[in-house]
Amino acid sequence: MKGFILSLAVCLLLHALPAQAEVVSRIAAVVNDEIITTLQLDERIAEELGAEAAASIATAERLMVLDKMVQETLVEQRVKQLGMSVGDEEVERAIQDVERQNNIDRSQLELALQTQGLTMESYRTKLRRQLLEFKLVGREIRDKIEVTNQETRNYYREHIEDYREDPFFRLSRISFAIPANMAADQRSALRALSQEALLRLRAGEDFDQVLAAYEGDKGAEGGPMGQFGKGELTDPFASAVAGLMPGQYSEVVDTPQGLHILRLDEMNPGKVPDFESVKEQISQLLIEQKRKVAIEGWVDNLKKDAHIEIKL
16 A cells, blocks of 8 residues: 555554754655655654664665655544644544553553653544545545445355365274283284274264274273364374375374374364355455555555655
8 A cells, every 4th residue: 555554543643753963864755745854754754663664774675665755644624724633632532542452551552652752632633634534535535435336246156265264074983002021922913903993984874883892901092082174184184184085084093192093073174154144344455455546546646736845
């Protein structure tokens, strides 16, 4: 959106700071009858990128920050032209909203502002300016944006897979533990036992009955493993169950810790919500998309109607 971002909590407009005697400040840009100085630009860059980054920023990046400041100046001039204003009560409500959204009180907010080099008074001034911008955008752009029901339905049809719930599957297992000191012949016997259990399962015997038959002295244990989302089950188990249908069993999975038989209990590909349940969400998305395009065009028009000189 060409850097034109409005946010009460984040985007704070920078006050013009008086140049100190030891600092050489030149004109960076002329916007109608106002100027933006190189000192203001440097302060803004330091605020956004940090002092170290500001010292080595490339010319292209400096121009991007300057363009943002030019846009903000044009917005301020438009606000003045329309005689728009924001009262003290509106500013106070905005501050209370910030406190509520961040779960902090006034003293905590003041402390946070201090870490940014701001006082409560300067913060109020900046918020007032931003509220004016919100009002201006509402008057010039936002209130003129509409999204039809047909547009919303078209988007739903074209992006229906974006709204599909995450797929998942459920597994159960029968495992035979392999102690670290188990002899080779014992391991072979255990493998034979696990293969025997698998044959019984695939022959149609009840899972719980087969598990019970190999528990205790035969060393088996198992039961439901729970639900797994995409990518949550790792190899060799993921490879073992790949391609299984619900109710089918994997081959015996051999790991250093044991031998495992896996059953795919359920495969849910993810439900697609109906249109009505996501209608408002899609509508807001389309409004935001249109708003961004409209703001870009609106800012371009402000620039076309203004006298702007870049002096860098």
